[in-house]
Amino acid sequence: MGHDGVYVWTAYALTLAAMAVEVAVLLWRSRSGRVDVVPGRDLKRER
């Protein structure tokens, strides 16, 4: 990719890392018991 490759790889790494961090934080918040976000779980049944 030539000498410009460093800009391209940095951009892709940065973008994918940002998305991974956002997903990890959401999963951590659900798994740590701070909030429940199990898809499909029904709040009405929990009451």
Next chain:
Amino acid sequence: MSRHATRWVAYASPPNLYRLAGRLVPWFATSAGLLLALGVFLGLFVAPTDFQQGDVYRVLFLHVPASWLGMWLYLLLGFYAALGWIFKARSSSMMAAALAVTGAMFTGLSLATGSLWGRPAWGTWWVWDARTTSTLIPLFLYVGFITLQSAIDDPRRTDRAGAVIAVVGLVNVPIIYFSVQWWNTLHQGATIRVAGETTMPGSMLTPMLIMVAGCWVYAIAVVLVRLRQLIHRRESIDGGLHGS
């Protein structure tokens, strides 16, 4: 009100919205993973090298979707915040809050990837031209909105204060979009047009559109998960989930 309309209005109720979001998340998350993987592969390894810019143009497969998402999510944030403010609709205010972090992330990525493209293409990391400056402003608005969410304990006051920031910031959205037409900027004009001819060959346009679709479904998936977290927390605190 027709039965069809009644069914949609029912989703404004936080418990119903929580259940609907839970059903949709797996579909959007799976689609996002597939589309982003395909888009990254096509963008990095299949799309041809540009005869003028070389390989550095591949950054635009990230920059364009991030810029569109940053702008559109702000538009949605302002819309839902205004709905929540005017009609005191809790679900709308929670949707606005759920959009903010993802919108801020995409706006930050737009600026970062723009810098990474600008350094080899323009010879500088940053210029204070109309497009880059008008894109920086919503990042501050997003951060202000998010900071308010954690600074005020009462959710109703938080929603009202956040709505003021969000609605005032809507003025900036058309400025971002038309900045390259209204002012002489270093930033290039629109390459992909809804009306009119797109000045990009199909071999480059395909990965671009796949990345745009991937970023949209990713954003929808994470916003829905965050919305469920907000509904769970707020409705539990307000007693809404236990009282009805």
